[in-house]
Amino acid sequence: MTQIGSAFLPVHDTRSAADWYAKTFDLHPISRxxxxxxxxxxxxxxRLTLLGPASGIAVEPGLDWAPFNLVADDLAAVRDRLTEAGSKPGDVHGDDETCFWFTATDPDGNTLLVVDR
Structure with a gap:
């Protein structure tokens, strides 16, 4: 069996981005x-790996597409935290048969896709 080990995302400052993701999505930093x-x-x-400029990655932060999704138990609570954090989450779309979802951006301008399953 093959599994995905980590999703990667370019950011400007790994430490502040890690703090934001930990607070907003209740993720647990294991290295900074x-x-x-x-x-x-x-x-x-x-895992989510935030790559800063020192990583040598040639991709600039500000992805206008979501390279992965974040699965949230409570979409409303996550939308509220994103709003409080200064993000402007979009409307919730979807249905009971597939999933409910919305998009938002992180402080680096990366597009995020948040789903309920």
Missing amino acids: EDHAAVLETGEPGR
Whole structure:
């Protein structure tokens, strides 16, 4: 069996981005370095790696598409935290058969897709 080990996202400042993701999505930082910060969901192997300029990645922050989704137990609570954090989450779309979802942006301008399952 093959599993995805980490989703990667470019950011300007790994430490401040890690703090924002930890607070907004209740992720747990397991490392914070200048080149990268790694956060976990609490389930082994479910990680988000934030890559800063020192990582050498050639992608600028501000992705206008969501390279992964964030699964939230409570969409309304996450939308509220995003609004409080200065993001402008979009409307909730979807249905009971597939999922409910909305998009937002992080402080680096990356598009985020938040889903309920």
